Amino acid sequence: MMGSLSVIWAIGRKDLLLEIRNKDVVVAIAGFALLVLVIFTFAIDLNQGNAKLVGPGVLWAGIAFAGVTGLNRAFALEVEGSTLEALMLAPISRDLIYLGKALGNFLFIAVAQIIVIPVFAVLFNLVVFRWEMLVISLLTTIGFSAVGTLFAAMSVRVRAREVMLPLMFLPVVTPLLMAAVESTSHMVHGRSWSDMAQWLQIAVAFDVAFVVISAFIFQHILED
Amino acid sequence: MLKKVLDLLDPLLILSAALMGVALYLIFIWVPTETNQGAVQRILYFHVPVAWGSMLGILVVSGSSFMYLWKKNEKWDRLAVASAEVGVIFGAIMLLSGMIWARPVWAVWWTGEAKLTTALILFFIYVAYLMFRGYFPPGAQRQRLAAIIGVIGAVDTPIIYFAANLWSQAHPPLITGPAADAESTLGSDLGIVLMASTLAFTFLFIFLVQTRYKIRKSEDDLVELKRILSTSAMTGVN
Numbered sequence: 001m002m003g004s005l006s007v008i009w010a011i012g013r014k015d016l017l018l019e020i021r022n023k024d025v026v027v028a029i030a031g032f033a034l035l036v037l038v039i040f041t042f043a044i045d046l047n048q049g050n051a052k053l054v055g056p057g058v059l060w061a062g063i064a065f066a067g068v069t070g071l072n073r074a075f076a077l078e079v080e081g082s083t084l085e086a087l088m089l090a091p092i093s094r095d096l097i098y099l100g101k102a103l104g105n106f107l108f109i110a111v112a113q114i115i116v117i118p119v120f121a122v123l124f125n126l127v128v129f130r131w132e133m134l135v136i137s138l139l140t141t142i143g144f145s146a147v148g149t150l151f152a153a154m155s156v157r158v159r160a161r162e163v164m165l166p167l168m169f170l171p172v173v174t175p176l177l178m179a180a181v182e183s184t185s186h187m188v189h190g191r192s193w194s195d196m197a198q199w200l201q202i203a204v205a206f207d208v209a210f211v212v213i214s215a216f217i218f219q220h221i222l223e224d
Numbered sequence: 225m226l227k228k229v230l231d232l233l234d235p236l237l238i239l240s241a242a243l244m245g246v247a248l249y250l251i252f253i254w255v256p257t258e259t260n261q262g263a264v265q266r267i268l269y270f271h272v273p274v275a276w277g278s279m280l281g282i283l284v285v286s287g288s289s290f291m292y293l294w295k296k297n298e299k300w301d302r303l304a305v306a307s308a309e310v311g312v313i314f315g316a317i318m319l320l321s322g323m324i325w326a327r328p329v330w331a332v333w334w335t336g337e338a339k340l341t342t343a344l345i346l347f348f349i350y351v352a353y354l355m356f357r358g359y360f361p362p363g364a365q366r367q368r369l370a371a372i373i374g375v376i377g378a379v380d381t382p383i384i385y386f387a388a389n390l391w392s393q394a395h396p397p398l399i400t401g402p403a404a405d406a407e408s409t410l411g412s413d414l415g416i417v418l419m420a421s422t423l424a425f426t427f428l429f430i431f432l433v434q435t436r437y438k439i440r441k442s443e444d445d446l447v448e449l450k451r452i453l454s455t456s457a458m459t460g461v462n
């Protein structure tokens with residue numbers, strides 16, 4: 001058990017180190033998401049009434065679109081540097097490679113949100129610094145990185161990879177996106193945990209289902 | 225010449241064509257017009273069987289994708305891609321015919337109702353399945369990865385449905401049309417026509433999948449023959 005965790009951490013840490021040195025992915029995700037937010041402040045006439053109504057949707061749509069651009073990079077670097085073969089040669093099981101890569105993506109999207117959510121609070125004039133937001137954000141990011149890592153690994157060898165990843169990723173994460181938007185909407189309206197409980201349950205179910213299935217199925221992707 | 229024509233006539237094709245004729249007669253001549261919705265209600269007799277066909281398509285894709293990952297037998301991959309293609313076509317007809325029906329009856333083309341949302345998202349997932357196959361170079365890896373999308377779609381379906389259901393409760397669809405809630409006045413006649421039409425479309429679905437499967441098989445055989453030919457040419461064995 002301890003061995004598995006250290007393998008996952010080793011792969012996650014490698015991606016993290018690379019990211020700390022070149023800052024490609026986090027800057028791309030945060031920059032893209034911020035642009036989506038800013039464009040929507042022009043596209044919609046914001047006032048106190050409709051900011052609560054449309055804000056949560058704009059926030060999560062922005063993070064989902066931006067997440068895709070970051071996920072595209074996750075395996076592209078491994079293929080460009082031919083390091084994927086090295087990972088495959090390592091005497092570790094494939095599900096640990098998957099969990100390590102997913103951990104890296106989780107951290108990237110999470111860090112990008114630390115930049116994006118405060119700006120969202122300012123632009124839309126909403127109170128978001130609450131425990132509910134932390135839970136919603138964690139659950140959504142787990143699901144995004146679980147599905148995204150799997151699809152990124154699949155689309156890395158596809159012609160037109162940049163097109164294919166969002167076309168697979170976005171429809172599959174729709175239920176998670178609905179859960180994130182609806183529970184954030186409950187939160188900005190100042191409602192209690194019990195109002196968003198059902199949505200959080202859907203998010204948890206999504207996360208558990210896709211982390212388990214993806215880890216299990218990942219061996220079929222790296223099989224050669 | 226006659227033999228060639230006869231070869232094209234598959235028993236399934238004849239069966240589905242005959243049933244389609246019966247269904248058309250029942251839909252347009254035999255069954256009386258529904259009094260609440262009027263003539264537009266007859267779209268239902270196409271919409272429901274086509275929706276059933278697209279659901280069948282998704283079930284077969286998921287099942288055979290799973291079987292492919294398990295058994296690694298090419299026939300499951302051929303079955304998956306054949307039913308994905310036919311299922312996506314049926315799905316497109318389902319969405320279009322549903323919208324044409326909904327506009328006069330519900331007064332809107334589209335609403336956030338749970339079944340509609342689920343059908344639309346699944347449609348997108350299986351379009352992505354086909355696009356992925358189109359973009360990826362042929363070979364065992366493409367079949368494996370496509371099968372993974374098939375399985376992921378199946379895992380996602382119940383979650384999509386639960387979420388869409390909860391979502392439509394939070395945002396009740398605005399259905400204001402003239403006959404949105406009225407009970408059907410047709411009684412058992414509706415069931416009979418629907419049954420005949422569903423049977424006709426089911427046989428059409430099986431026929432189309434079977435035809436696509438055979439074409440797929442020929443394509444694979446051709447690739448294999450070319451491969452053998454090129455290796456034998458290289459080694460000089462003839």
